[in-house]
Amino acid sequence: MPTHPAFVLHEQPPAVRLQNGDASREISPLWLRERTQSPDQLEPMTQQRLFDSHAIDTALTLEEVSRVDEHHATLAFSDGHRETYDLRVLAAELDDAATFPTAEPWDARLEADRVRFDWRRVLAEPGYFRASLDAYLRYGHLVLYGVPTDPERILEVGSHFGYVKETNFGRYFEVYSRPSGNDLAYRSVALGPHTDNPYRNPVPGIQLLHCLVNETRGGLSTLVDSLKVLERLRHESPEGYALLKTTPVRFRFVDAGTELVTHRTMIQTDDDGHPTGVHYSPRLDALPLLSDAETRLFHGARQRLGELFADPTYERRFALNAGELMLFDNSRVLHGRTSYDSSEGxxxxxxxxxxxxxxxxxFASLVKHHDSIEEVA
Structure with missing residues (x-):
């Protein structure tokens, strides 16, 4: 069974220790002092400090530790500050990501119903909206149905889930076959799995695609979870995986009026080095300048990554019909499209x-609202 951290209080000499299974560590008085819960030091509504925590004396010490009850302890510090802490609040500080669902890597076997939601209920029912957000945070994508097909409805959906980001393509863009389009997405050709705008800084975090009309048999939408694919690549080629994670490559976009260039690694990680997604677009990247051996290793890993992204084992493929909208994490979930015949419709x-x-x-706002209702009840 997993163990949960617990605070161990020592009166003499005054100390607060964190016990996690067999491991134990003393918590710095500076860490404790900065996390004051006193309303004259921490504004209750915003939870912003009313004092400059950066000015706390580096030599600060704990002068007194005494337990009040199971969940509370009084701490006194050498700067004269004394207060009773709620140990549950301190515990929450140790895992502030616990509010959010954990990402769950998936492959082609993911059940469609887990990520399909009725837009009308999302608008009308806070609990249902929260369920859709939970699914998005777990699986990196959603498909909404029942979305009206009038122009610019996508902006309403986008604003319900977050904040629309304007780019050189505008607040929103049209995707249909036109020979003069400045991107291959505006042709009827197949598009392999990719992430959008890896040449931009910052990269757009989430993409929405809303189907207004679909009269063709082709043009199937594809989605692939990079987290699942990266698990396999790391197992097959740890050295190549490490190169893709640490070596920046150039991504470049050019049209008649724009040129955008940036350098970033193909595998995206969090501060702890765990993968969170990829920057991947074979139409827009360029091999970095490495030794011949490293270039071959890098290219081999990049090539294998592309093979895995195209493997039906990992790909969800479906028709996005009129009134349906897919919303996906642009770094975690790669998207693509099969070719279609524009003469069909x-x-x-x-x-x-x-x-x-x-x-x-x-999601956090809905959780807080629900918790407030529970407290009142």
Whole structure:
């Protein structure tokens, strides 16, 4: 059974220790002092400090530790500050990500119902909206149905889930076959799995694609979870995986009026080095200048990554019909499209981008609102 950290209080000499299984460590008085819960030091509504914590004396010490009850302890510090701490609040500080669902890597076997939601209920029912956000944070994508197909409806959906990000393509963009389009997405050719705009800084965090009309048999949408694929690549080629994680490559976009260039690694990680997604677009990247041996290793890993992204084992493939909208994490979930014949009929989608933090903010707000109702009840 997993163990949970617990605070161990020592009166003499005054100390607070963190016990996690057999491991134990003393908590610095500076850490404790900065996390004051006193209303004259921490504004209750915003939880912002009313004092400059950077000015706390580096030599600060604990002068007194005494337990009040199971969940509370009084601490006194050498700067004269004394207060009773709620140990549950301190415990929450140790894992502030616990509010959010954990990402769950998936492959082609993912059940469609887990990520399909009725847009009308998302709008009308806070609990249902929260369930859709939970699914998005777990699986990195959603498919909404029942979305009206009038122009610019995508902006309403985007604003419900977060904050629309304007780019050189505008607040939203039209996706249909046109020979003069400045991107291959505006042709009827197949598009392999890729992430959008890896040449931009910052990269758009979330993409929405809303189907207004689909009269063709082709043009199937594809989605692939990079987290699942990266698990396999790391197992097959740890050295190549490490190169893709640490070596920046150039991504470049050019059209008649724009040139955007940036350098970033193909595998994206968090501060602890765990993968969170990829920057991947074979149409837009360039091999970095490495030794011949490293170049071959890098290219081999890049090549294998592309093979895995195209493997039906990992790919969800489905028709996005009129009134359906897919919303996906642009770094975690790669998207693509099969080719289609524009002579069969019209295929018209609208797309837009959101900043990454929108769904997490909405989810946290719904959790807080629910908890407030529970407290009142």
């Amino acid at each position: 019209r295929r018209h989608l609208q797309g837009c981008y959101l900043d990454t933090d929108g769904p997490r903010e909405r």
